[in-house]
Amino acid sequence: MSEKILDRINKTGDIKKIRRELYPQLAEEIREFMIEKISKSGGHLASSLGVVELTMALHTAFNLPKDKIIWDVGHQCYTHKILTGRKDSFDTIRSLGGISGFPKRQESECDAFDTGHSSTSVSAGLGMVNARRLNGEKNKIVSVIGDGALTGGLAYEALNNAGQLKENFIIILNDNNMSISQNIGSVSRMMTNIRTAPKYTDFKSNVVSALEKIPKVGGRIIKKIRGAKSTFKSLFIPGMFFEDMGLTYLGPVDGHNIDDLLFVLEDAKRVKGAVVVHVMTEKGHGYDPAMRDPERFHGIGKFDPETGECLCKKEPDYSRVFGGIMCKLAEKNDKIACISAAMPEGTGLKNFAKRFPPRFFDVGIAEEHAVTFAAGLAAGGAKPYVCV
Numbered sequence: 001m002s003e004k005i006l007d008r009i010n011k012t013g014d015i016k017k018i019r020r021e022l023y024p025q026l027a028e029e030i031r032e033f034m035i036e037k038i039s040k041s042g043g044h045l046a047s048s049l050g051v052v053e054l055t056m057a058l059h060t061a062f063n064l065p066k067d068k069i070i071w072d073v074g075h076q077c078y079t080h081k082i083l084t085g086r087k088d089s090f091d092t093i094r095s096l097g098g099i100s101g102f103p104k105r106q107e108s109e110c111d112a113f114d115t116g117h118s119s120t121s122v123s124a125g126l127g128m129v130n131a132r133r134l135n136g137e138k139n140k141i142v143s144v145i146g147d148g149a150l151t152g153g154l155a156y157e158a159l160n161n162a163g164q165l166k167e168n169f170i171i172i173l174n175d176n177n178m179s180i181s182q183n184i185g186s187v188s189r190m191m192t193n194i195r196t197a198p199k200y201t202d203f204k205s206n207v208v209s210a211l212e213k214i215p216k217v218g219g220r221i222i223k224k225i226r227g228a229k230s231t232f233k234s235l236f237i238p239g240m241f242f243e244d245m246g247l248t249y250l251g252p253v254d255g256h257n258i259d260d261l262l263f264v265l266e267d268a269k270r271v272k273g274a275v276v277v278h279v280m281t282e283k284g285h286g287y288d289p290a291m292r293d294p295e296r297f298h299g300i301g302k303f304d305p306e307t308g309e310c311l312c313k314k315e316p317d318y319s320r321v322f323g324g325i326m327c328k329l330a331e332k333n334d335k336i337a338c339i340s341a342a343m344p345e346g347t348g349l350k351n352f353a354k355r356f357p358p359r360f361f362d363v364g365i366a367e368e369h370a371v372t373f374a375a376g377l378a379a380g381g382a383k384p385y386v387c388v
């Protein structure tokens with residue numbers, strides 16, 4: 001049997017010793033490892049499978065633990081744990097006394113921030129950037145936030161604040177077009193527009209390389225183009241929304257292509273101020289059952305790694321009982337409405353949503369908004385239940 005590259009990954013920084021052409025094989029081995037382990041313990045598999053290459057690129061481009069990576073929610077951190085000396089503890093993941101399924105500072109000096117709740121990473125990262133200045137340090141700070149987490153208001157409060165920043169702060173937008181379920185709302189629609197827009201980056205580099213060939217004049221035109229932000233860029237820049245907030249936007253970039261990721265990360269390091277790197281990933285990437293049903297594999301119990309079939313008992317849980325009762329109540333009372341903050345499945349309300357669509361509201365990962373929205377519904381005579 002040929003030697004596994006993953007056998008050479010035992011502590012933080014080991015990935016940097018692996019030859020670049022072996023990275024795709026390493027990514028495959030990490031996925032195999034993760035699927036095998038999580039099939040026995042259960043866990044957040046689909047999100048972690050989606051960021052294997054992104055995590056490898058981050059660990060190559062940055063120096064941990066000096067540089068800091070803040071994982072939003074933290075459920076996508078399995079590759080990060082594998083690359084930071086915790087591979088051999090994976091048999092204990094999510095069990096009493098074992099390693100956590102989320103980043104934990106007490107577990108590793110490479111876990112920069114304890115997470116769990118969504119949409120906090122930009123605030124936490126911005127705080128660290130300011131602490132860095134106060135301490136006179138020079139390390140890099142990277143927040144990784146999903147498109148689902150970007151439906152949470154807290155993220156915008158932080159982006160609004162970050163727009164004024166004069167020093168480097170890298171925000172990776174991990175866009176897989178999914179929250180736990182389908183992502184909702186206009187931010188999600190905006191992302192789709194960005195994804196389908198003509199590739200600004202390709203266009204830009206084509207124009208620049210064509211102009212560079214023009215002696216003398218070319219350089220001057222390039223400078224002008226780079227300066228003409230609002231007029232020229234708005235025509236082609238998909239991330240104008242971020243640029244208008246005072247952040248630099250780079251991307252979109254293929255999140256499963258490590259060379260492209262490394263290239264854009266080097267660019268991001270040079271930006272003076274906050275920079276959003278828009279990375280496109282696929283939830284569940286590399287494992288057919290998870291790619292077919294990323295929602296089921298978001299947080300899954302024990303399963304058969306060959307088929308992806310669930311091995312857990314189908315006993316009714318609290319959420320399912322609750323969902324059933326809400327349906328019964330709603331049959332009798334047409335004022336009853338349910339509001340979920342991106343958790344229709346987790347709150348047992350999928351069936352309610354299907355049966356009473358006008359009375360079901362998925363408001364995105366936005367609990368504060370959900371509660372105030374419910375107060376508004378109640379003022380209008382409805383009987384709202386906020387389910388988080």
Ligand SMILES: Cc1ncc(C[n+]2csc(CCOP(=O)(O)OP(=O)(O)O)c2C)c(N)n1
Nearest residue numbers: 047116117118146147148149178179180342
């Ligand atoms: C405040 C809060 N509300 C709800 C959740 C439940 N939750 C965990 S992950 C997740 C979806 C996150 O989507 P995204 O950020 O796009 O990451 P992905 O799973 O797609 O990688 C949700 C709603 C949470 N962790 N925190």
